[in-house]
């Protein structure tokens with residue numbers, strides 16, 4: 605890989621591609637975005653012009669089968685991820701895919717297996733695994749700062765859809781509205797479930813959870829009108845991890861507070877860490893620590909090595925965190941494939957948790973993991 609830039613094809617030129625993905629690729633001199641593809645032609649062309657990308661495309665199948673691309677970046681609506689990611693892996697490309705790869709954890713496992721068989725690296729859009737503070741906290745945990753982990757508490761919550769007039773996307777408005785449809789747990793739960801397993805160094809042994817629809821009617825982007833949407837706009841679950849640690853995770857997009865609204869806390873035998881990735885008064889995140897002999901949590905500075913080139917705590921979280929994710933994926937690919945964190949296997953484990961919490965909610969009981977295959 606040395607001496608040659610990695611060539612990237614981005615599929616999907618919507619909001620998140622423009623906020624996070626394309627700026628992340630553009631920031632790393634080891635790669636170049638060769639083409640940006642969208643089924644809505646204007647969108648692909650506008651993104652190509654705005655980000656100085658040579659080509660715009662409409663047909664994703666033609667893009668994934670191009671021999672001159674190394675990486676396919678899937679940043680389309682969630683229901684399309686599985687088909688596009690599988691096609692890109694089958695065509696021999698490394699794949700960055702937005703979460704979820706698939707709604708059923710078994711489909712995510714089979715995509716992970718295909719990547720392994722083809723010797724390809726994968727990365728999921730677990731944005732908050734890559735914040736400078738969350739990365740720094742992980743390094744402190746690895747150095748033994750926390751000791752034996754006792755508790756993990758995680759939140760992803762903000763007021764993105766508290767106002768029912770804000771058009772909702774990523775939901776199936778044709779679904780049977782007598783059944784609660786998973787929404788926040790899927791969209792907001794995935795990254796914080798991932799951090800919980802990563803920080804505690806354990807998986808789920810069992811969980812119990814509940815989901816709630818707080819706002820019954822809202823405007824849906826696909827129809828442009830106010831309609832009954834029986835979606836989980838808030839949920840909470842308890843977890844017993846395989847190493848004996850306990851956890852709680854709460855997600856919601858109708859809770860007052862700013863973006864992205866991620867808070868992760870770990871308490872152990874030797875210390876505790878609280879990391880808040882909540883953009884407040886111009887600062888993207890803070891990290892605080894305490895120890896048994898200094899129990900007042902104090903804010904600590906995040907070392908420069910955890911920031912992407914040119915990054916500061918005052919940069920927008922959207923570009924700051926994703927630049928780290930993309931930098932890490934390029935590090936992994938150029939290193940030849942030994943390390944591959946936050947990959948489709950991690951995504952499958954997270955999806956299995958989401959499916960277990962759904963089952964717990966619908967059956968009103970604790971659910972053991974792993975789930976039957």
Ligand SMILES: NC(=O)c1ccc[n+]([C@@H]2O[C@H](COP(=O)([O-])OP(=O)(O)OC[C@H]3O[C@@H](n4cnc5c(N)ncnc54)[C@H](O)[C@@H]3O)[C@@H](O)[C@H]2O)c1
Nearest residue numbers: 616617618619620621642643664679680681682702729731
């Ligand atoms: N990781 C995070 O923090 C984070 C944050 C925001 C969004 N997301 C995820 O990113 C994904 C995209 O979200 P968004 O807000 O940009 O949505 P969006 O609707 O603004 O953009 C998606 C784009 O994909 C295009 N598209 C759809 N099917 C396509 C296909 N087959 N080929 C080519 N283009 C196609 C659409 O025309 C649209 O322009 C979603 O899965 C969302 O959940 C993740």
